[in-house]
Amino acid sequence: MRAAVLREFNLPISVEEVELLDPDPDRVLVRTKASPFCSTDVTSFHGNLGKIPPTILGHASAGEVIEVGSRVAGIKPGQRVIVPGTPECGTCYYCGIGRPDQCSELFDLGGIYPDVARTAEGQLVSAAGCVGGYAEIMNVSKNQVFPVESDLPYDVLALLGCGITTGVGSVFNVAKVQPGDSVAVVGCGHLGLWAVQAARLAGAARIIAIEPLADRRALAGELGATDLVDPSLQDAVAAVKSATAGRGADVVIEAAGAPEAQRLALEVSRRAGTVVYSGVDHGTAEVTLPQIPLAVQSRQLVSTQNGNVRMRRDLPRYIGLLERGLLDASPIITSRYALDEINLALKKSETRDDLSGVIVF
Template sequence: MTAMRAAVLRGFERPFTVETVELLDLAPTRVLVRTKATPFCSTDVTSFHGRLGKVPPTILGHASTGEVVEVGSLVRGIEVGQRVVVPGTPECGHCFYCGIGRPDQCSELFDIGGVYPDVARTSDGLLVNAAGCVGGYAEIMNVSQNQAFPVETDLPWQVLSLLGCGITTGVGAVLNVARVRPDEVVAVVGAGHVGLWAVQAARLAGAREVVAVDPKEERRRVATSVGATQAVRPEDALEAVRGLTQGRGADKVIEAAGPAAAQRLALEISRRAGTVVLSGLKDAAGEVTLPQIPLAVHSRRVISTQNGNVRMRRDLPAYIRLLERGALDPAPIITASYRLDDINTTLERSERLEDLSGVFVF
């Protein structure tokens, strides 16, 4: 058995413990990946508070990147030494959802009932699961062959790590789901790490105006630096988008914030027959109340998205090319680098909205 260090969440709202654990034996269809970089996602603040159904002891971190160090006996197409992106969603290729072209809903993740695979054992004998089937807050990940995607690029590890969640969700929401077209007016509700990628993607898609909506002044400033033509507070959003559209509202609205109020605002600032894409989540038991006339009578398309509806084998190479040529800029979004031992500090900074993407570097 192989020993590694991991940040283990032993109980909700208890500090992470960085400890040495023993990896379980590698199953024939799984892969060991030496972690190189993992972003701390704001979703894991929610998981820390016990609002997303995780079961401690667990290793959080649902998107990552690294180098393959061992493959199971039945693994094909992945070799030791390859760089891989490990996203938050597998693509098994044979379940119902993969079969209809929707691997973002792959049964290998969504039909396991939240019972994530055990990947390690603590020194006191407890089995530890990998949240999201990844477990990226650890030196080594034990993942399904369907959740490790080889890449050929010289992009830095920190940038590659964002391709499993932030980039795919934000860019995919714009290009795959909203399908923004040239000359449209786009609003992005939430200028965190996902929203800022959506702002950049809307600009690339040719949007005439991109309005970023966020209560934090610093995040509005960053949104403007990466392509937003306006950045406003939530209370000013309706007036802003109507002022750009002769009173109609935005053609496409991307919600990338999470709170129910943000999702309601996304609907309210869209135009009749417009498109609203919802991607945020703050509580697994949360509910959203929406006004019935805009929802049922005004012919809006209200769509949810998970991981930007990406197909990793198709979209990952395209997003890498955009990053390589500078069409997508990670510099303003990677706001800090951390060691694994810093995890409780990283958690606190994320909860206080001081980081956009803080990345653990191994």
């Protein structure tokens, strides 16, 4: 198969022929149809998230099953499937307590991901994040494959493996936004814009988009934000308080990743409010927070991975919202690329020219 292989950090990704390894009995071969290029993969490209080359990036995809192992049940060749960034094994400690977003099948690997292919010179190639979506075929665990019955385009379905689930799940599953709440969204890239849409659906009375890029800020307004704040020109804390009777937002969704944005998310929340953190800058980044708002004012600070989604429970709901037009992917998928254009997709993600650029096959 052809795959985009990260051979060395900070050097162009190599699109080349590799030999797909035979799957073991608990794995599934999926013909890739679409994989969004995520900003997380930009971070991995620069070596800041612990990936080990040679590896195939791409941690969320959609495709069609072409082969299943002998111990795989409930998945059949020909099915349309979503391959998200997080497996759900159903048997580990975290799945057992209802938190498959922290499934040990991924997070206990210590960054040593399974090998799925071999280069022409014989080097083993891993699947970053256990997916390896920037390849014509994925060799993935049966616990990371979720059949769907939907005629939505594959590029939209692929967003359900990371972007939609994280942004929408942050609002529905983590913050549990209620009608009448005020919600501030810090960072209006693709995650933040999904959070804006979800807050609108949840009935938030005020949705305050905090974003320095004018085009993203304007799009947030089109998708449901009631107040638009440019933190590079305005005092964001004062602007949020002005929109919330001087208190601060009931709920803040952080979707930016930069440490200063994560501090700002705390500062724009009200006393006894909820702050949800979902962004990552790089693997060694640290955040400094003021102690009084943190320890005395009874805020709930929580983090989320993939929106605390349970795929079998939440996928049908999210797909239904997309099918009925209540969630809109059309302005968020800003570019579509062939596999050979992977380095252009990388550049457009890094320069923030794309919201979600999708590799299509």
